[in-house]
Amino acid sequence: MIVTIDGVAASGKSSVSSGVARALGVPYVSSGLLYRAATLLAHEAGLAPHDPALLPHLEAQPLRFEPLAGGNRLWLGERELTADVQSAAVDAGVSAVAARPELRAWVDRRLRALTPPFVAEGRDMGTAVFPQAQAKFYLTASARVRAQRRAAERPEAVDEIEAALLRRDEHDRAQSVPAPEAHVIDTGPLTLQGVIDTILAALPQGAAPARTS
Numbered sequence: 574m575i576v577t578i579d580g581v582a583a584s585g586k587s588s589v590s591s592g593v594a595r596a597l598g599v600p601y602v603s604s605g606l607l608y609r610a611a612t613l614l615a616h617e618a619g620l621a622p623h624d625p626a627l628l629p630h631l632e633a634q635p636l637r638f639e640p641l642a643g644g645n646r647l648w649l650g651e652r653e654l655t656a657d658v659q660s661a662a663v664d665a666g667v668s669a670v671a672a673r674p675e676l677r678a679w680v681d682r683r684l685r686a687l688t689p690p691f692v693a694e695g696r697d698m699g700t701a702v703f704p705q706a707q708a709k710f711y712l713t714a715s716a717r718v719r720a721q722r723r724a725a726e727r728p729e730a731v732d733e734i735e736a737a738l739l740r741r742d743e744h745d746r747a748q749s750v751p752a753p754e755a756h757v758i759d760t761g762p763l764t765l766q767g768v769i770d771t772i773l774a775a776l777p778q779g780a781a782p783a784r785t786s
């Protein structure tokens with residue numbers, strides 16, 4: 574079973590996917606983390622996203638991706654990259670990396686090599702990468718709400734975060750479209766648990782955990 578949870582930046586994809594995955598007892602897979610890893614490694618090597626040397630550079634790296642229900646972790650050999658890829662600098666550069674077809678193919682190959690069941694989150698999980706998924710969701714919320722939530726976990730001011738989110742939404746627009754059959758959920762008026770419960774209630778028979786009441 575594959576469940577896809579796509580959506581705009583900071584709409585709650587990782588937190589919601591983790592909650593749904595834990596309820597189902599399966600891992601969740603953050604595709605954005607792989608784009609973030611490519612961005613960090615490109616910056617550290619001084620390579621622009623369009624540099625033909627970038628793909629061979631990425632393929633030569635000992636990058637390890639650990640998709641678990643409680644959180645996804647990234648390693649470069651013994652060095653953990655998980656926190657390093659969640660920076661404003663990576664946020665600002667990641668869309669240019671994600672716009673390169675050869676780098677999208679690099680991410681997609683790694684994702685399709687994973688063995689289901691899992692919950693996959695990102696922008697194009699339900700459309701391009703796992704069109705065969707049994708259930709598809711797409712999360713939205715206003716830029717203001719998303720910026721306020723993010724401000725609770727980052728040092729930047731809300732206005733600055735909101736402007737950066739809007740820029741990233743615009744750059745990611747091409748690959749961030751809900752599948753026609755996706756359930757679109759506005760997370761603005763919902764708590765995190767409310768979004769998780771909405772998704773669990775919409776899963777097809779057999780995919781959802783047994784209800785106790």
Ligand SMILES: Nc1ncnc2c1ncn2[C@@H]1O[C@H](COP(=O)(O)OP(=O)(O)OP(=O)(O)O)[C@@H](O)[C@H]1O
Nearest residue numbers: 582583584585586587588589722723760763764765
């Ligand atoms: N429905 C909700 N109610 C309140 N807070 C929420 C809700 N959904 C997510 N959050 C909070 O919003 C913040 C952003 O969520 P999260 O990191 O899961 O989003 P994301 O879509 O994965 O972000 P990104 O696109 O940057 O990877 C987190 O602090 C999370 O706890």
Ligand SMILES: Nc1ccn([C@@H]2O[C@H](COP(=O)(O)O)[C@@H](O)[C@H]2O)c(=O)n1
Nearest residue numbers: 604605606608667668671695696697745
């Ligand atoms: N399926 C995806 C996932 C992500 N991206 C790009 O990566 C950036 C970071 O993703 P987060 O989920 O961590 O916000 C995102 O802004 C996209 O540029 C993508 O293209 N496709």
